[in-house]
Amino acid sequence: MRILYFSWVRQKVGTAEEAVALPADIATVATLIDWLKSRGPGYEAAFENLKLIRAAIDQTHAELDASIAGADEIAFFPPVTGG
Amino acid sequence: MRILYFSWVRQKVGTAEEAVALPADIATVATLIDWLKSRGPGYEAAFENLKLIRAAIDQTHAELDASIAGADEIAFFPPVTGG
């Protein structure tokens, strides 16, 4: 599975994109975040306040409790600020 | 006093503008209309349905019961259709 990070989430994690092999029990966006946080202090900092984290599954906005089964690409980013 | 007519009010009255000397008892837009209607069938036709008549006193929208005392220019026209 490909994980993408944008804006300050990308800066805190320290990478824009990575491929991960997930344990079988990672079923939702929220459990994926928990698993990512265990990977180091950068991830820990990026996902410290979940109110500021938005997610997309295969380029579509997703809630934290959404299932990631079958997904190719999960993205994490702060609330958008375009326009 | 100068009286102006626009759109189909002008066409029915048969003139765009005229100067009138009003009797002293013509005090409001409504009594002016009554007086104008007595001047001929064109005026009668133009002012037949007062729901379709709008008035302006000195280039400012006015209700039918508005006083015309001191006015220089009264205009009559249908509801506007610009834009």
Add this chain to the structure above:
Amino acid sequence: MIRVQTQDFDIGAEIAALTSGRTDIGAVVTFTGLVRDVTLELEHYPAMTERELERIEAEAHERWMLQASLVIHRVGKLSPGDNIVLVVTASAHRGDAFQAAEFLMDYLKTRAPFWKREGEKWVEARESDDEAAKRWSKKSG
């Protein structure tokens, strides 16, 4: 700014004239009204038109935070696809620019002394325009 004219207008140039060299404008809204499938002739009440448009524009500036605004209305003969009217509002924020532009159009439609004729037939005023204008009425008290 208010203009009544027979000639066409250039929307891009009008926006540029309002915004160029300024860095306090974050939002520009334009409304352009166009002639649809008919040929129109537009008559107006020159002495009143400009005064009324200025009153409407002044009221928009009282109600919303606007950095600049422009109303251009054409008169005379117009063909299908021709521009009739342009409203431009410029503000720091988009809410003011959108609301002021809608207000200007609603008031222009119901208060500015223009009359459209299609051939020999005068266009009738629409009740929906009166309804649209009413939503801006200030609540009393």
Add this chain to the structure above:
Amino acid sequence: MIRVQTQDFDIGAEIAALTSGRTDIGAVVTFTGLVRDVTLELEHYPAMTERELERIEAEAHERWMLQASLVIHRVGKLSPGDNIVLVVTASAHRGDAFQAAEFLMDYLKTRAPFWKREGEKWVEARESDDEAAKRWSKKSG
């Protein structure tokens, strides 16, 4: 129509491209967002941006009678006074054009994956944008 680009856009030319040769358009609304007093860098999520803007545009066409629409969003480095975003809506009537343009901007502001940076500081999302977007929520039942 959707475009994401680094170069500037020409509002007059974009309107002309949408409306020329047509006589079924009576109302064109444009919204232009401009950079105010800062220097910005805009990042986005390319694979998602286009899809999300297309979803938002499709929803506008479902909700209102639109003859045409256009959304252009710039990315990269932008200076004070530069254009950021353009929304154009064309309809037979002004109500649809105005509402659709406001809707497109409100949804773009809260759903399209763009992020602005001023120098080293990421711009924070505004609650007022969430509030603005909420007014378009369909009532359930």
